[in-house]
Amino acid sequence: MGSRVFDTPEEAVADVSDGATIAVGGFGLCGIPDALIRALADSGVGNLEVFSNNCGVDDHGLGILLSARQIRRVTASYVGENKEFARQYLSGELEVELTPQGTLAERLRAGGAGIPAFFTPAGVGSPVADGGLPWRYAADGSVALASPAKETRQFGDKRYVLELGITADFALVHALRGDTAGNLVFDKTALNFNPLAAMAGKVTIAQVEELVPAGTIDPAQVHLPGVFVQRIVETGPQNKRIEKRTVSSTEGATR
DSSP: OOOOEESSHHHHTTTOOTTOEEEEOOBTTBTOOHHHHHHHHHHTOOSEEEEOSOOOBTTBTHHHHHHTTOEEEEEESOOTTOHHHHHHHHTTSSEEEEOOHHHHHHHHHHHHHTOOEEEESTTTTSHHHHOOOEEEEOTTSSEEEEOOOOOEEEETTEEEEEEEOOOEEEEEEEEEEEETTOOEEOOGGGGTTHHHHHHHEEEEEEEEEEEEOTTOSOGGGOSBOGGGOSEEEEOOSOOOOOSSOOOOOOTTOOO
């Protein structure tokens, strides 16, 4: 096996083609693979299908790809702070599959573990299981494509809905530290979706703030083993963005 290490994000994503499916790590703006996303945006690749907890904000993260109309479909659990995401969805320009957050996490993990489907109680008795959620709107605001009903089954005294595991052509993730064998260490909240997205990718590309030689990381500290990572690129310390800054006024404050 050749070296997993790439010199630049642009080289690491060079073979991502139009119509690719991509699992993207990160939680809000925490731990998102921003350098890899920018490289994809600069490449001009389009018609992408993305699996991610959310879709960044208007000018950062996956929001950059959205604004450039490079994404065709998104499977996510949260529209959040991205006004362009909401606008494209409601105007019929973007297909969106909203799914419960825990279900999305398990779908990614299951796909990476080779599990094609699983049953969960989340969504039973709601449109998540019964179908009818708007996946794509028409320009006039009507529903052009709705989610289908899913199989449900009773286990004991409780009903469960069948959810499919997710696999993607590529996965893009951000890690605090990685070694040249692809072993990764994530920082705090970045653990929420990055390892799961990485597992789901057939080709997983990791941007790391610090790249170290293989064997440098204590095996007990490894969050994701290198077997799940095919490419790695060092991008340096990440600029930590805040989605919504809220501060209180100092007027009238007392010590």
